[in-house]
Amino acid sequence: MLLKTEHISKQFNGVYALKDINFEILPGEIHGLVGENGAGKSTLIKILTGVYSLDEGKILWDGGEVSISNPVQSRQVGINVIHQDRILIPSFSGVENAYLGREYITSGGRIDWKAMEKNVRDTAESLGIDIDLTKTAAELSPPQKTCLEIIRAMMEDCRLLILDEPTASLTDKESEILFRIIGTLKQKGTAILYVTHRMDEIFRLTDRITIFKNGAMVETVNTSDVTKDELVGKMTDQWKSESIARKDRFGEVLLEAEGIRSRDGVVREGNLQVRRGEILGVFGLGGSGRTELLECIYGYRPIAAGRVILAGKEITKPSPAESIRNGVALVCEDRRGKAMIGSLSIKDNILLSCIDKYARGGVLDEKREALDAQQKVEALQIKIAGIGQRAIELSGGNQQKVVFAKALMTEPQVFLCDEPTQAVDVKTRNEIHRLLRQKADEGNAVVYVSSDLKEILEVADNIRIMVRGRTAELLKNEDLTSNEVLAYCYDK
Numbered sequence: 001m002l003l004k005t006e007h008i009s010k011q012f013n014g015v016y017a018l019k020d021i022n023f024e025i026l027p028g029e030i031h032g033l034v035g036e037n038g039a040g041k042s043t044l045i046k047i048l049t050g051v052y053s054l055d056e057g058k059i060l061w062d063g064g065e066v067s068i069s070n071p072v073q074s075r076q077v078g079i080n081v082i083h084q085d086r087i088l089i090p091s092f093s094g095v096e097n098a099y100l101g102r103e104y105i106t107s108g109g110r111i112d113w114k115a116m117e118k119n120v121r122d123t124a125e126s127l128g129i130d131i132d133l134t135k136t137a138a139e140l141s142p143p144q145k146t147c148l149e150i151i152r153a154m155m156e157d158c159r160l161l162i163l164d165e166p167t168a169s170l171t172d173k174e175s176e177i178l179f180r181i182i183g184t185l186k187q188k189g190t191a192i193l194y195v196t197h198r199m200d201e202i203f204r205l206t207d208r209i210t211i212f213k214n215g216a217m218v219e220t221v222n223t224s225d226v227t228k229d230e231l232v233g234k235m236t237d238q239w240k241s242e243s244i245a246r247k248d249r250f251g252e253v254l255l256e257a258e259g260i261r262s263r264d265g266v267v268r269e270g271n272l273q274v275r276r277g278e279i280l281g282v283f284g285l286g287g288s289g290r291t292e293l294l295e296c297i298y299g300y301r302p303i304a305a306g307r308v309i310l311a312g313k314e315i316t317k318p319s320p321a322e323s324i325r326n327g328v329a330l331v332c333e334d335r336r337g338k339a340m341i342g343s344l345s346i347k348d349n350i351l352l353s354c355i356d357k358y359a360r361g362g363v364l365d366e367k368r369e370a371l372d373a374q375q376k377v378e379a380l381q382i383k384i385a386g387i388g389q390r391a392i393e394l395s396g397g398n399q400q401k402v403v404f405a406k407a408l409m410t411e412p413q414v415f416l417c418d419e420p421t422q423a424v425d426v427k428t429r430n431e432i433h434r435l436l437r438q439k440a441d442e443g444n445a446v447v448y449v450s451s452d453l454k455e456i457l458e459v460a461d462n463i464r465i466m467v468r469g470r471t472a473e474l475l476k477n478e479d480l481t482s483n484e485v486l487a488y489c490y491d492k
């Protein structure tokens with residue numbers, strides 16, 4: 001046995017986030033960790049990596065008790081991690097990022113960049129990763145960032161690598177790169193603890209799976225002994241997913257984007273139309289400009305050419321303020337960066353875009369505010385201590401639900417969704433899909449961007465392909481396979 005936890009517990013504000021956890025990881029195994037949003041997965045990881053201290057229990061490593069009270073100690077033990085919230089510094093180069101939190105190599109009182117670069121390069125080579133280490137993190141694509149995180153994690157001897165939702169925001173194709181690296185690590189005998197909400201990855205990669213529910217451990221099973229339905233059942237009290245009916249009849253065109261070119265050149269030509277009642281999927285490989293196109297339409301990213309037509313009205317210079325006024329909502333993936341303010345309460349985050357609605361004659365109707373926010377929390381089953389809690393304290397998936405709740409508050413007629421279910425558990429994912437369908441059925445329109453092609457195939461009526469900054473084919477989502485869609489995503 002490599003790692004064993006005995007009776008580990010952790011409380012926040014008097015509530016158990018983890019209770020009496022006894023689980024073990026074998027040397028060289030890939031161990032999956034699953035559970036609904038807020039089940040305690042990241043909390044366990046933060047305990048194992050010295051970010052949080054434990055309240056009760058102990059950790060055994062190679063059979064002996066170890067104390068892990070800070071990240072440095074955790075690394076010394078041989079545990080490395082890629083956290084759910086990535087921690088690369090955008091303006092730092094690959095080498096600088098790989099050395100974050102580590103002592104720089106010096107010779108003669110100077111930083112020896114050459115030696116450091118060589119170390120990083122050697123690690124990258126041993127893992128079969130090829131990225132430009134002189135580029136800043138901001139210049140890297142999402143999969144390249146994940147690769148850099150892996151290099152960072154593997155810089156010193158590592159016997160347990162923990163990955164907390166590593167494929168969120170990676171496309172299938174890009175995830176393959178990661179899976180290949182995981183295969184290499186397994187061959188080297190590194191054990192891996194793998195956290196994800198994507199069930200097919202769990203079944204493809206892991207040897208064993210541990211299930212958490214409400215801070216408690218349900219059990220550990222051999223992957224080959226369970227089916228996907230059984231596993232989801234164990235996580236969610238036997239909840240069953242509801243399939244979302246697709247449509248092929250729609251109302252008038254509600255939103256149209258024509259010849260959109262972003263000022264930074266990432267979007268070269270974006271054209272799309274979405275009608276009332278329609279969920280339009282937009283899919284492309286990483287770097288194809290799908291997110292950026294949505295940002296242009298919303299007005300978040302400046303455009304150099306093109307126009308947006310909303311309900312027949314032309315908007316030549318979209319801006320977020322105008323979008324909100326016009327009932328266009330952007331639900332985006334980057335929680336920390338754009339969509340959520342961690343230090344504000346859950347209530348203030350949910351009401352962020354519609355505070356005006358609650359002010360009457362200069363007085364804020366706090367009662368109504370609280371009621372409306374609470375109602376959204378319940379509708380989306382957001383797991384919180386109270387609506388006054390700071391958003392940053394929520395689990396990753398619950399933060400994403402707050403972002404979604406905020407969009408719903410403005411009662412938009414157009415939903416621009418960019419990975420709205422990233423980090424969200426299977427149950428809520430289904431719930432969000434169902435809600436969007438309902439919104440479309442009520443006469444609204446939805447544009448849905450996801451890096452997860454299976455998700456697009458589940459939810460979209462039609463799919464618009466994007467290749468290198470340009471929109472391409474429009475596919476009707478009928479008997480389409482992933483491979484067929486992917487075939488359109490490459491340059492011809």
Ligand SMILES: Nc1ncnc2c1ncn2[C@@H]1O[C@H](COP(=O)(O)OP(=O)(O)OP(=O)(O)O)[C@@H](O)[C@H]1O
Pocket residue numbers: 012013017035036037038039040041042043044084383384393394395396397398423425
């Ligand atoms: N710093 C904190 N302060 C207060 N509560 C916290 C803190 N960190 C976590 N919690 C609470 O602990 C519980 C478990 O959270 P955790 O992040 O471990 O969930 P998770 O299983 O990783 O969920 P997800 O799938 O959404 O990432 C949640 O209810 C969360 O709100």
Ligand SMILES: [Mg+2]
Pocket residue numbers: 041042043084164395396397
């Ligand atoms: Mg988490």
